[in-house]
Amino acid sequence: MEQLEYLFSTLLTKHVFMLFGTLAVLGAGAMIFSKNAVHSVIGFLLAMLSIAGAYLCLRAEFLAMAQILVYAGGIVVLFLFVVMLVEMTKYKERKIFQTQTPLALVVVLISAVTFLGVFLKTIFGKSAEAALTLKPELTADGFNAATHNVQAVSRGLFAEYLLPFEILSVILLVALVGAVVLAKSERG
Amino acid sequence: MVPMNQVLLISFLLFSIGVAGVLIRRNALIILMCVELMLNAANLNLIAFARHSGTVAGQAFALMIMGLAAAEVAIGLALVVALYRKKDTVQVDGINLLKG
Structure with missing residues (x-):
């Protein structure tokens, strides 16, 4: 317990959180861009487990365990069942994106840039420098x-x-x- | 100690990926997964702010959102299976009955 307290109080937590966050973003990216639906589910699983690790870095141990139980144990398995049930016949999709994809990506990028512009001072400014105490x-x-x-x-x-x-x-x-x-x- | 801006940045990126996935994918299953991803991004924010304020309300509500997400997945997957029985597809642009 003492070692655990020490680990949580050091600067190391910041980097571990960033590692889990990057893994979550990578998993989410793999989820939307993979052709095979099973690979998408595996990317989703990676994202959920990484988010559980991020909860652990934020000292929410119970929620991290609940995340692993509910998502990795329940929801991902349910998704895999339905993928196997539904997708096996048409296993490879030739066209995975909608016709509106370029327009949708432009809209998402514009809203992301707008959000960042509005919250730039809040997220990266001086006021955000204080650690989560x-x-x-x-x-x-x-x-x-x-x-x-x-x-x-x-x-x-x-x-x-x-x-x-x-x-x-x-x-x-x-x-x-x-x-x-x-x-x-x-x-x- | 995790700075707040890192948490907000990660949760913002996850939410954006979720929105983009809902808008661009044709497979209904992957759209459901993207909705789950958006709920998780919101959960991450709730837990970070619970940590910031030193109270437990955010964590309690994050747990409730988790339960709600489970209910949503159950209903959504049942809808997908029912749709597959009726229309023999799970691609959302193949389902255009209302167009006439």
Whole structure:
């Protein structure tokens, strides 16, 4: 634990975060530009695992584990199943991009440049130079959000934000029933 | 210590790639994956600002977004499978029934 604390407090974290971020961006790029849908899913998996590593650098251990469980364990496998189910017959696509691709890329580039222009001072200016310092104040029942991550998150989830959590469970139930109804074959 | 500008930059890049993917790809499955990527970029921001403020609200909401994303994927994939049964394709520009 002592070594872990030391690792998180050193400058090394910055570079590890940048490494994970670059990997995530590379995975996302591979996801959109690969011809084979299975390769796209693998790029997506790389991006999700890298984002979990980035969460770890930001001291959100519980969320990093949840990210790996939900995305790498659940969603990616689901995507792979559907790719195998749907894509195998027409395995190679000759034309992977829409007809509107040049226009869409121009629009995305223009909005990206606009965003960067607006937020350039905020992201790269003096005000952003201060590191992400953890404030010393404690969350509910005295649990610090960084040193007792799971306890603090559970206090937030089950005490302060109980109503959104319950609404989320209803949404999940509705989604479950909806998925079953949609995927059911019509004859059955 | 991770500076805020790095987190914002990475999350901005991921979100842009997600938007571009939704706009340019024809495969409905990959469009769904790009939507997931955009949700993850938002999650990264939420966690960074939770870290910045020293409270836990951002992390709790990021967890809820994760659950919502799982529900969305379940519905989206069911729609794709149903579409494949009906139209025998998952390319979104092959689905133009409303054009008449």
